[in-house]
Amino acid sequence: MIKTTVYLPEDLEVRLDAEAAATGISKAELIRRGIALLLEHAERPKRSRELPVFDSGRPRTPDEMDDSVYEHIKERAARR
Template identity: 80%
Template sequence: MLKTTVYLPEELEVRLDAEAAATGISKAELIRRGIAMLLDNSARPKQARALPVFDSGRPLTPEAMDDALYEHIKERAARR
């Protein structure tokens, strides 16, 4: 976990203290849960990460990839 500092208005601090005492859950955990709830319920569309792109140096056709995979499996089976 990373540590961060958050400045709270006194009223929120008092309410947070009371909630932590009443539930037995630490203030830090209550803050984490509140942030998670906010982000999980955000109306902002969630963007998928782009997949990494790399060049293997030798483009293969699907058939050539199947053949290479078959050869690799055959070689591993022969070693056993």
Template identity: 80%
Template sequence: MIKTTVYLPEDLEVRLDAEASATGVSKAELIRRGIAMLLESSSRPKRVRKLPVFNSGRPLTPDAMDDTLYEHIKEQAARR
């Protein structure tokens, strides 16, 4: 796990302490659960889109690859 510092308004800290005491669940676990619930209900895509794979039959230079990817992204954006 990665440690993160979160600043809470006093009223949320009091409510969080009360919930942790009442349920026997640590404040850290309650915060993790709350973040997980927020992210699960998010309308953003839950998976990362993979970059398209191109097979031109010949190797591309880095500049040519950039141009090809740029054109693909423009085509995808135009379809939206």
């Protein structure tokens, strides 16, 4: 295991102490369980924008595609 320092507000520390005493489970284990529970139910944010799609109607070389992507990025940056 890796040691990590966590700063808790006093009221949360008091509640954690009480839970540890009542259950006989160490504070460290309660914190690990809480983090595991949070991560199991966490929803990751979805990508906010779709990636640009380029359809030239014909196959492009990698250099042509790079140029198109670069131009698109430049145009978007100019609009900001």
